[in-house]
Amino acid sequence: MNKHTTLSLDDHSAEFIEQQIDGGNFASASEVVAAGLKLLEKRQAYVEAVRAALIEGEESGEPQPFDLQEFLAEMHLEHAK
Incomplete structure (x- = not known):
């Protein structure tokens, strides 16, 4: 369902929309606005996903020591089978 809404744009935004239409990227101002809203x-x-991951990381406790060489050796052994 489409809803008709009137927007007031500054000169820069209005010019950008016109450039997008004139350049053949979009057929109408509505398409430009819809693409912007999708982005x-x-x-x-x-x-939101990054924030959730940060919270999960913070709540997971203190960091544990990590030995890259040991990890790579384990992966090599595991995948060599």
């Missing part, structure tokens, strides 16, 4: 939604989802 914003993806960005917000990414930011």
Whole structure:
């Protein structure tokens, strides 16, 4: 379902939309705005995922020592089978 909304744009934004239409990237201002909103939604989802991962990491406790050489040796043995 489409909803008609009126937006007020600054000169820069209006010019950018016109450039996108004139350049053949989009057929209408609505398409430009929809594409921008889709990118914003993806960005917000990414930011939320990063925040959740940070919280999970903080709540997982103190970091444990990590020996890269030992890890690589274990992986080599495991995958050599």
